[in-house]
Amino acid sequence: MLTFPEKYRIQLAPPWPQTVEGENGVFVFNSPWGPVRCIAASGDGWDHVSVSHPDKIPNWEIMCRVKAMFFGGSRTAMQLHPPEVDYVNCHQFVLHLWAPLEGEIPRPPNWMV
Secondary structure, eight states: OOOOOGGGEEOOOTTSOOOOTTSSEEEEEEETTEEEEEEEEEETTEEEEEEEOSSSOOOHHHHHHHHHHHHOSSSOOBOOOOOGGGOOOSOTTEEEEEEESSSOOOOOOGGGO
């Protein structure tokens, strides 16, 4: 299950649904590169966090911080590169982290990573 960093939770103006502590929602934190917005949700068998920046693609450090905040240090999360036919791009400066709610993501041996 996702961990929700409540100190970064924001409420959006209607008509967006309001979220409550411990549930899916929108979170914003400051980084050296400016504000980072995360939309976190659990459902349909997956934990998912989208990570966006206003004017650049989130870098490795930002993605590592978000992974730690939402998934913790001992859980594996992944960025997914599906077949091109399944590409969806609604925001040019967003990346995603995914983890299944049940089971583990297969990984290569540690020496290969």
